[in-house]
Amino acid sequence: PLVSMKEMLENAKNDHYAVGQFNINNLEYAQAILQAAEEEKSPVILGVSEGAARYMSGFNVVVEVVNALIKALNVEVPVAIHLDHGSSFEKCAEAIHAGFTSVMIDGSHLPLEENIALTKKVVELAHIHGVSVEAELERIGGQEDDLIVAETEAFYAIPSECENFVKETQVDCFAPALGSVHGPYKGGPNLGFERMQEVMVLTGIPLVLHGGTGIPLKDIQRAISLGTAKINVNTENQIMQTKKIREVLETDREVYDPRKYMGPGREAIKETVIGKIREFGSAQKA
Ligand code: G3H
Ligand code: ZN
Numbered sequence: 001p002l003v004s005m006k007e008m009l010e011n012a013k014n015d016h017y018a019v020g021q022f023n024i025n026n027l028e029y030a031q032a033i034l035q036a037a038e039e040e041k042s043p044v045i046l047g048v049s050e051g052a053a054r055y056m057s058g059f060n061v062v063v064e065v066v067n068a069l070i071k072a073l074n075v076e077v078p079v080a081i082h083l084d085h086g087s088s089f090e091k092c093a094e095a096i097h098a099g100f101t102s103v104m105i106d107g108s109h110l111p112l113e114e115n116i117a118l119t120k121k122v123v124e125l126a127h128i129h130g131v132s133v134e135a136e137l138e139r140i141g142g143q144e145d146d147l148i149v150a151e152t153e154a155f156y157a158i159p160s161e162c163e164n165f166v167k168e169t170q171v172d173c174f175a176p177a178l179g180s181v182h183g184p185y186k187g188g189p190n191l192g193f194e195r196m197q198e199v200m201v202l203t204g205i206p207l208v209l210h211g212g213t214g215i216p217l218k219d220i221q222r223a224i225s226l227g228t229a230k231i232n233v234n235t236e237n238q239i240m241q242t243k244k245i246r247e248v249l250e251t252d253r254e255v256y257d258p259r260k261y262m263g264p265g266r267e268a269i270k271e272t273v274i275g276k277i278r279e280f281g282s283a284q285k286a
Contacts, residue, residue, distance in 0.1 A: 002067065004132035005080045005102045005230070006172050008043040009206035012229040017281030018209070018220075021045040022273055023084060023234035024062075025052050028241075028262055030069055032269035038075045040274055042282040045102070047084040047232060050091060051145035059083075059098035067099075077286035080132070084232070085147055092122045096131050104134040106147075108177065112137075112161060119169040132172040134230075137165050140175070140210045142182035144234060154181070156192045163202035173206040173230060174199075180211035183235050189215050193222055200227030208232065212276070213239075220279055233276055237269045244268035 005019070012019050022033045024046050037044035048062055056062050066081055082102035083095040092103045105122040107115035119135040126133045141154030157176035166174055176199050178192035189211070200207060206229035209215070213235040215223075220231065245265040248255065255261060277283050 002101050003078045006132045008078050009173050009229045013206045018224050018229050018231045019043050019282050020276050020280050021047040021232040023047040028266040030066055032266045033273050034069055034073055034075050036270045036273035037077050040277045040283040041286045042277045043078040043286050045080045045082050047082050049084045049145045059095050063099035089121050096129050102132040106136050108136040108139045116168050123170050134173045135171045136175040137162055138177035140177045144182040159195055159198035159202055162199045166203040173208050175208035175210055182211045185214045191219055196226045217279055231280055237272050240268045240272045241265040
């Protein structure tokens with residue numbers, strides 16, 4: 001069933017695992033991720049960027065498709081549909097009214113006070129609807145869809161500001177920028193674990209790690225031990241799907257039936273998600 005992230009992330013934080021947010025781009029992504037979660041008996045978050053929602057003909061279509069799949073595939077694990085990097089109050093409101101159970105408002109490009117004011121406004125609306133809210137402080141580098149942040153603009157969040165931000169806004173979970181990057185890492189990630197620990201202690205709420213693609217297992221485990229309860233993965237599924245499809249197309253130059261390459265691509269997404277669910281420790285936690 002569709003639920004907000006509130007309870008799943010509280011449980012994850014208390015029990016020291018993380019719930020994966022896996023972004024969807026089309027039907028195959030939604031199928032693969034829901035099946036992986038159900039097989040692993042794991043709670044799961046379907047991330048939907050504004051760009052991906054546009055590609056799928058809008059928020060309403062996304063909600064209808066996901067609801068229909070939950071029914072058709074007999075999905076019993078908790079599922080949240082979450083707006084990823086919501087760019088404005090209006091977009092968050094649109095997603096909430098379409099039936100999203102969770103939204104992220106990304107005001108990380110704004111001055112602190114404006115980010116707080118915007119996030120507060122989204123929280124007020126969302127909580128009336130039982131929808132959970134995630135927010136971001138300081139900017140996460142790299143590129144995801146239309147969101148591009150240069151290295152020179154990506155600073156590490158300051159713990160005292162995080163404390164104030166969470167207290168003022170009453171968000172349900174919180175993504176402080178601490179060195180993670182959207183898309184593949186050049187070299188390895190350089191995560192600010194000391195600050196992460198401080199932010200955990202000062203805010204007390206589940207923390208979110210964006211840019212989950214390419215973070216080594218030991219860093220994942222350390223982040224979880226420091227209060228990270230949600231990890232976002234997008235690029236890795238795209239890479240594995242595309243690699244598989246390319247392989248099929250290169251091996252069989254005659255193939256034209258989309259199911260013959262989209263099907264194996266879907267399988268590759270599912271396997272990737274299962275691997276992440278196990279790394280994050282959320283298997284058998286539904
Ligand atoms: O918001 C989504 C994520 O932070 C995904 O990051 O594409 O590097 O896995 P990624
Ligand atoms: Zn992100």
